[in-house]
Amino acid sequence: MPRFLVVLDVDSTLIENEVIELLAAEAGSLSEVEDITFKAMNGELDFEESLRARVHTLAGLKESVFAEVGTHVTVTRGVPELIDGVRGAGGRVGVVSGGFHEILDPIADELGLDYWRANRLQVVDGVLTGGLTGPIIDAEAKATTLREWAAESSIPLSNTVAVGDGANDLTMMAIAGLAIGFDAKAPVRDLAGVLIDDRDLSQVLPLLGLRG
DSSP states (O other), X not given: OOOOEEEEOIIIIIBSSOXXXXXXXXXXXXXXXXXXXXXXXXXXXXXXXXXXXXHHTTTTOBTTHHHHHHTTOOBOTTHHHHHHHHHHTTOEEEEEEEEEHHHHHHHHHHHTXXXXXXXXXXXXXXXXXXXXXXXXXXXXXXXXXXXXXHHHHTOOGGGEEEEEOSGGGHHHHHHSSEEEEESOOHHHHXXXXXXXXXXXXGGHHHHTTXXX
């Protein structure tokens, strides 16, 4: 049985939420952030530019907001089954996100993911500054991450699977053996190898021959 590396986007893929919007709701900037998010997901804005603009609106939030927002995050249906199926076949599952480690870390721990990577929000004296720290996880970084994890897992790119929904996922999807658009926005619908419109990630398993 072949081993696979499955790499998923996080916001609106691994989880049902857009975390930046949950944070923006706490900051009172939800309307502004929703508009920027929509344009970025459809490829109308540069991702890093849009990310920095959205994060800027979070300045002044207390660090305790991460725990509060975390209670509102819902894992997408079928995620545990997908992880169990891939790992049961000797494969690995990772997620790479334009979102934030502060929210992703406890989710990834609970799910037992093999890999995860995301952006980090800058916090000084317990307060968000409205900035970011460390490398930006954009489209190129997602593709680089998939390559890195495949090499580390000794899994050829032909046995990698990229699952995403927005323009920031396209570069990663272009190098994967199988590109799956999950409830995808227009740019992804045009370029994905397979589309899944029912929000159940266990549907990835039959595409890999892991469940008939």
